[in-house]
Amino acid sequence: MIGDTIAAISTPVGEGGIGIVRVSGPDAVSVVACVVELSGRHGLAHLPSQTFRHGYALADGRRIDEVLVAVMRAPRSYTREDVVEVHCHGGAVAVRAVLEVVLASGARLARPGEFTERAFLNGRISLDQAQAVLDIVRAKTPLGLEAAVDRLSGRFSEEIGGIREEIAELLAGIEAEIDFPDLDAPVGDLEVRLDAILDRIRSLLDRAETGRLVRDGLTIAIIGRPNVGKSSLLNALLAEERAIVTPVPGTTRDTVEEDASIGGVPVRLIDTAGLREAKDPIEVEGVRRTRSAVRRSDFVLLLVDRSEPTCDEDRHFLREPWGIPGIVVRNKADLPERMGPIDTGDWSGVLDISAKTREGIDALSERLIELLLSGRIPSRNTVLLLDSWERDLLRRIAEGLDAARSALAEGRTTDMVCEDLRTAYRAAGELRGIDVPESILDRIFSRFCIGK
Numbered sequence: 351m352i353g354d355t356i357a358a359i360s361t362p363v364g365e366g367g368i369g370i371v372r373v374s375g376p377d378a379v380s381v382v383a384c385v386v387e388l389s390g391r392h393g394l395a396h397l398p399s400q401t402f403r404h405g406y407a408l409a410d411g412r413r414i415d416e417v418l419v420a421v422m423r424a425p426r427s428y429t430r431e432d433v434v435e436v437h438c439h440g441g442a443v444a445v446r447a448v449l450e451v452v453l454a455s456g457a458r459l460a461r462p463g464e465f466t467e468r469a470f471l472n473g474r475i476s477l478d479q480a481q482a483v484l485d486i487v488r489a490k491t492p493l494g495l496e497a498a499v500d501r502l503s504g505r506f507s508e509e510i511g512g513i514r515e516e517i518a519e520l521l522a523g524i525e526a527e528i529d530f531p532d533l534d535a536p537v538g539d540l541e542v543r544l545d546a547i548l549d550r551i552r553s554l555l556d557r558a559e560t561g562r563l564v565r566d567g568l569t570i571a572i573i574g575r576p577n578v579g580k581s582s583l584l585n586a587l588l589a590e591e592r593a594i595v596t597p598v599p600g601t602t603r604d605t606v607e608e609d610a611s612i613g614g615v616p617v618r619l620i621d622t623a624g625l626r627e628a629k630d631p632i633e634v635e636g637v638r639r640t641r642s643a644v645r646r647s648d649f650v651l652l653l654v655d656r657s658e659p660t661c662d663e664d665r666h667f668l669r670e671p672w673g674i675p676g677i678v679v680r681n682k683a684d685l686p687e688r689m690g691p692i693d694t695g696d697w698s699g700v701l702d703i704s705a706k707t708r709e710g711i712d713a714l715s716e717r718l719i720e721l722l723l724s725g726r727i728p729s730r731n732t733v734l735l736l737d738s739w740e741r742d743l744l745r746r747i748a749e750g751l752d753a754a755r756s757a758l759a760e761g762r763t764t765d766m767v768c769e770d771l772r773t774a775y776r777a778a779g780e781l782r783g784i785d786v787p788e789s790i791l792d793r794i795f796s797r798f799c800i801g802k
């Protein structure tokens with residue numbers, strides 16, 4: 351299928367300033383030449399690489415849009431094949447009409463991610479860099495974008511390549527000692543070298559865990575009885591008036607979900623209906639949805655009103671096993687305190703805030719980062735965006751090296767040490783895109799949009 355010429359719309363559906371139809375493959379130039387009338391004396395076949403030219407897209411000899419055509423000849427293109435982009439006016443009808451005539455002229459519709467897959471198969475980018483392309487497209491925060499661009503540079507792939515070479519050197523040294531026992535090989539340094547490689551792998555795993563949070567984000571549920579200020583807290587964390595706030599208890603009857611960034615980590619905040627013994631059928635459904643929201647959350651903020659004495663409902667919520675970590679937030683710090691001491695049990699601390707005046711909101715954000723990231727403020731140098739299968743491969747490398755380390759310490763045969771090292775070596779190769787199962791490639795590129 352890689353010898354086919356493929357085409358797809360590479361810009362989002364809907365109205366916009368520009369729409370792009372991308373074509374790649376051996377017949378890309380001739381296919382587009384059939385449907386575009388260029389201004390000037392020379393046709394598309396004679397345009398040099400990295401050149402734009404004005405023209406018109408045609409359907410049955412009729413002009414259907416004014417366009418700019420960009421030619422990128424192999425291997426100086428995204429896919430290392432001939433690539434032609436037709437830039438037409440943004441709008442669903444115009445860009446779709448251009449795609450239809452391109453497909454009718456001999457191209458086929460590209461599969462999701464097929465352009466990037468061809469870039470990988472043709473050796474332009476590594477599998478690691480292909481993953482980075484998707485991370486750039488899907489970045490939810492500026493930090494996520496920075497980390498994805500950093501990965502696109504290929505530093506992680508180079509790091510794994512260096513680790514793989516070190517493992518290969520260790521294997522070669524041990525096998526040389528097996529084949530030539532009289533050779534004075536430096537096996538005594540083997541444990542030290544294994545420890546050094548393991549330290550590098552563990553550092554990568556730590557960064558990958560931070561990257562998992564930066565890429566996937568967290569869901570935080572704000573719970574509490576009615577009228578304690580849950581909607582006000584949501585608005586304070588978002589720094590905008592998103593949820594309706596009134597003095598009337600039970601104003602929020604459904605969950606309100608909004609995305610925010612806390613310390614560079616994307617967070618989905620869920621403002622929930624007040625928890626109490628409700629009789630109104632609508633409020634009963636709101637309470638049910640609140641408990642459902644908690645079950646799908648990673649963290650919970652239990653909001654209580656410090657300007658009122660502790661009530662039985664508050665005590666019940668404090669004792670209830672929610673099943674996820676959380677902290678108690680005492681709201682209305684701008685009013686005189688009447689609550690007194692409370693038993694927080696297994697909760698991860700208590701903070702006083704005023705959602706109305708934003709007092710304590712920054713401290714709450716810092717506390718969340720401390721709990722979620724062990725106090726480390728993430729930066730592009732501490733974040734490594736890896737997929738679950740990549741993190742698993744890193745762990746497999748570490749397990750192989752650790753097993754070899756144990757075999758040495760226990761005085762087992764060098765054959766057993768070599769087998770453990772080979773396991774780590776194969777996992778490192780797969781992580782670099784060497785001998786990757788086709789099922790993994792299909793899973794990676796199927797997540798891309800059509801046209802990327």
